[in-house]
Amino acid sequence: MREQGERHTPRLSEGTNRDFGGEHGDAVSTGSTETRASGRPLLTVDHVRIGYVVDGRLNVAVGDVSFEIWPGEKIMLLGPSGCGKSTLLKAVAGFIEPVGGHISIEGHDLIQPGPDRAVVFQEFDQLFPWRTVADNVAYPLRVTGKEKNEAEATARRFIEMMGLSHAAERYPHQLSGGMKQRVAIARALALEPLMLLMDEPFGSLDAQTRTRLQKELNDIADRTSVTILFVTHSIQEALLLGHRVVVLGQPPSEVEEIVDVRNVKDPDTEEFIEVRRRLRELLAGEGEDVDHAIFE
Amino acid sequence: MQSSSEVDTSSAAPETSGARKAASGSRWSSLPTVVRRSILLVAIVLLWQLYVTLSGVSPLLFSSPLDIAEAFWEGWTSGDLVGATLVTLRILGLGMLIGMLVAAVLTTLATWTRIGEDVLVLLTSMLNPLPAIAILPLAILWFGLSPSALVFVIANAVTWPIAINVSTGFRTVNPTILMVGRNLGLRGFKLVKDVLMPAALPHTISGLKTGWAFGWRTIIAAELVFGVAGGGGGLGFFINDARYFLRIPEVFAGLVTIALIGIALDAVFTWIERRTVIKWGMKSGT
Ligand SMILES: Nc1ncnc2c1ncn2[C@@H]1O[C@H](COP(=O)(O)OP(=O)(O)OP(=O)(O)O)[C@@H](O)[C@H]1O
Ligand SMILES: [Mg+2]
Numbered sequence: 019m020r021e022q023g024e025r026h027t028p029r030l031s032e033g034t035n036r037d038f039g040g041e042h043g044d045a046v047s048t049g050s051t052e053t054r055a056s057g058r059p060l061l062t063v064d065h066v067r068i069g070y071v072v073d074g075r076l077n078v079a080v081g082d083v084s085f086e087i088w089p090g091e092k093i094m095l096l097g098p099s100g101c102g103k104s105t106l107l108k109a110v111a112g113f114i115e116p117v118g119g120h121i122s123i124e125g126h127d128l129i130q131p132g133p134d135r136a137v138v139f140q141e142f143d144q145l146f147p148w149r150t151v152a153d154n155v156a157y158p159l160r161v162t163g164k165e166k167n168e169a170e171a172t173a174r175r176f177i178e179m180m181g182l183s184h185a186a187e188r189y190p191h192q193l194s195g196g197m198k199q200r201v202a203i204a205r206a207l208a209l210e211p212l213m214l215l216m217d218e219p220f221g222s223l224d225a226q227t228r229t230r231l232q233k234e235l236n237d238i239a240d241r242t243s244v245t246i247l248f249v250t251h252s253i254q255e256a257l258l259l260g261h262r263v264v265v266l267g268q269p270p271s272e273v274e275e276i277v278d279v280r281n282v283k284d285p286d287t288e289e290f291i292e293v294r295r296r297l298r299e300l301l302a303g304e305g306e307d308v309d310h311a312i313f314e
Numbered sequence: 315m316q317s318s319s320e321v322d323t324s325s326a327a328p329e330t331s332g333a334r335k336a337a338s339g340s341r342w343s344s345l346p347t348v349v350r351r352s353i354l355l356v357a358i359v360l361l362w363q364l365y366v367t368l369s370g371v372s373p374l375l376f377s378s379p380l381d382i383a384e385a386f387w388e389g390w391t392s393g394d395l396v397g398a399t400l401v402t403l404r405i406l407g408l409g410m411l412i413g414m415l416v417a418a419v420l421t422t423l424a425t426w427t428r429i430g431e432d433v434l435v436l437l438t439s440m441l442n443p444l445p446a447i448a449i450l451p452l453a454i455l456w457f458g459l460s461p462s463a464l465v466f467v468i469a470n471a472v473t474w475p476i477a478i479n480v481s482t483g484f485r486t487v488n489p490t491i492l493m494v495g496r497n498l499g500l501r502g503f504k505l506v507k508d509v510l511m512p513a514a515l516p517h518t519i520s521g522l523k524t525g526w527a528f529g530w531r532t533i534i535a536a537e538l539v540f541g542v543a544g545g546g547g548g549l550g551f552f553i554n555d556a557r558y559f560l561r562i563p564e565v566f567a568g569l570v571t572i573a574l575i576g577i578a579l580d581a582v583f584t585w586i587e588r589r590t591v592i593k594w595g596m597k598s599g600t
Contacts, residue, residue: 113493131496141490147594148512158498161508191595 059086060124060213060245061110067118067270068105076117079105081270084119087213092239092246094256094279097266098301103249104140106266107215110247111137133162136206140217140249142198145190145205151177152186155205162209176204179234181227196222203231207238217249232258253297257282257290265300274300377563385563386570395552395571402548403575405461406533409468413525416469417477424481431481438478446471446532450539464536471532472525479521483514516591523583530576 063085069078079102087093095103108114109121112131123129138144145154152173159169177186180200190198203219220228236259239246250256256263257279265274277300282293342350359379365371366378373381389395420437423430449467457463487510495509511518537550549568556564591597 108493111493111497113496131493131499133497133499135497137493137497139490139493143488144490144494146491146494146509146512147596148515148590157508161498161500161504189594 057089058125060089060091061087061247062120062122063087063106063110064121065119066106066109066116066121068102068109068114068116069270070105078117078270080109080116082119082272083264083266085264085273085276087245087247089245090239090243092248092259092261094260094263095247095249095266096251096253096256096263096297096301097271098268099251101266101269101271103266104217107137107217107247107249111135111215133158133209134212135215136209136211136213138199138202138206138214138216138219140221142195142222144202145198147190150187150189151182151193151201154190154201155208158205158209172208173204176208177201179207180204180231196224196227199223200227200231210242211244213245213247215247218251219248220255221251228255235259253294253301256297257294263297265297274303374560374562377566381563382566382570385561386567389564389567389571395567398547398549398552398568399571399575402533402537402550405464405548406468406529409465409533410472410525410529412465412469413472413529414476414522416473417480417521417525420473420477421480421484424477425484434477434481438474441470442474442478446528447535447539450536459540464533464540467536468529468533472529475524475528476521479517479524480514483517483521484510486517487513516597519583519587519591523580526579526583527576530579534572 063083066080066083067078068080069076071077083102083106085093095106097103105114109116110129112129112135120127121129123135145151146157149157152170155177156169156173159172160166164172174183174186177183180203182197182200182204185193185197190201193201199219199222203216206214206216220231223231232255235246238244246259248256248259250259261278261280263277263279265277266272267274277293277297279293282290284290345353363379366376377385386395420430420434424434425431446467449470450463453463453466457466491509491513492505495505500508533548534550537548538554540548540551549572553565553568556562556568587597
């Protein structure tokens with residue numbers, strides 16, 4: 019694997035302040051003052067191989083994948099359907115153990131699931147059916163040690179951010195697919211985790227809502243030092259949100275290329291068009307129907 | 315009931331199946347369920363009363379609804395029927411309690427260990443198809459003609475449907491929900507209490523429902539056998555006793571009591587389901 023584009027220094031998290039609502043974001047939002055040499059990666063994925071046992075046979079989904087995520091970075095996982103993006107995310111979350119290689123977080127190898135890595139799953143049925151929307155967001159906060167009132171207030175704030183205040187007292191089965199996904203996003207954001215692991219969180223939303231939430235996510239990332247691992251099908255979304263894009267190939271997947279898109283945010287520049295063309299090529303080389311899969 | 319081609323189907327709108335049938339042209343379907351059932355009940359009781367009055371059937375074979383109502387009223391006011399019902403319910407409750415405890419232990423073992431699961435599956439597949447009443451002779455052999463024998467039979471009748479349902483519920487919990495729980499750092503008992511148990515609730519309730527139904531049928535059957543043997547004091551005994559002394563309306567009154575309690579038990583479970591799993595969309599309502 020190789021990296022394309024200028025190597026820019028990533029933002030490093032300053033201390034442990036992860037208050038989303040706070041005013042502390044500015045000090046770490048420019049990304050030009052720290053260097054990689056001054057710290058170590060938050061997450062290291064090192065020659066990881068993951069498979070599922072089907073009928074007694076190991077079915078390898080992720081062949082050999084390596085990349086690093088630095089504190090405060092937004093890494094996009096891009097690749098064709100079925101290439102193992104969700105599998106990789108679940109391994110980082112601690113649900114699946116790789117059959118080869120290592121995943122380490124802040125140097126620790128044996129990773130267990132925990133609220134420091136809040137997951138937004140791809141599946142719609144990830145809400146507790148027996149809890150209302152408000153409760154689905156507040157309960158995890160209670161479990162991780164917040165006071166009742168504080169948990170409820172925080173939950174309200176994030177539910178409002180997702181535009182779901184009107185549905186706060188409903189049960190999940192009374193919501194549409196996109197609404198459920200937004201509740202799951204609210205739940206993950208409200209936890210104010212060290213890392214957000216998001217599996218195509220905006221996949222089922224309409225264009226306007228998606229654009230608004232993409233901007234909201236960018237704002238949160240700018241205000242805080244949250245590190246994001248984000249799975250997407252969409253080149254547009256990868257470019258808009260990401261610092262670097264990890265492009266995976268067909269299963270058993272390997273990293274095709276890691277593209278730095280930190281400074282490629284203006285769609286009108288030559289550079290943007292060039293990087294987008296490159297990403298399209300990478301995906302198309304993988305036999306994906308370019309027109310269909312890439313444009314949203 | 316008269317049928318008419320220009321039925322106002324809009325009045326049947328709240329009930330879809332009713333609306334569909336109403337479209338075929340019957341005014342009957344447009345009535346609320348309660349009214350339809352009440353009308354039918356009254357009609358059956360009237361026909362029954364008419365038959366007994368007009369046919370002159372021997373009162374030693376068949377009672378009229380009026381006689382039964384009188385016997386029922388007397389049984390409840392004199393306390394005979396109340397006493398019998400309480401005896402039966404107490405034994406049933408004890409049997410249920412023991413059955414539920416055994417089921418809980420078996421389910422826990424089956425959920426945590428492989429061998430526990432194998433044992434549960436094996437025992438259930440052997441004992442569940444066995445009509446619970448078939449155990450009674452053995453129970454009498456072991457416990458004598460005592461309430462303990464009944465409790466044993468009931469416990470055996472309810473353990474298996476509860477255990478198999480609850481353990482199915484635990485094993486089929488949606489893996490995503492489980493991952494969400496673990497993602498929040500939940501482990502051990504807290505994961506079980508806050509995620510697994512509510513997620514398995516639909517199965518648990520239907521297991522309990524089946525258990526109660528089995529238990530209820532079994533205890534009446536067992537008491538009838540006991541009644542023949544001259545012991546007991548529950549509803550089955552009450553019926554047998556009434557038959558022996560040819561108080562036929564009392565036999566019917568006992569049967570009516572059994573049916574009513576069965577209906578009440580069912581209503582309790584329906585009520586619980588409405589407030590939990592149906593409200594949460596985990597089981598579709600009827
Ligand atoms: N629980 C499972 N058991 C067996 N095989 C699985 C399981 N989950 C996923 N797979 C297989 O692993 C491969 C990768 O699946 P994964 O869900 O990670 O893909 P993905 O990249 O997230 O795809 P998509 O973009 O469609 O969500 C697929 O071939 C899939 O069939
Ligand atoms: Mg996926």
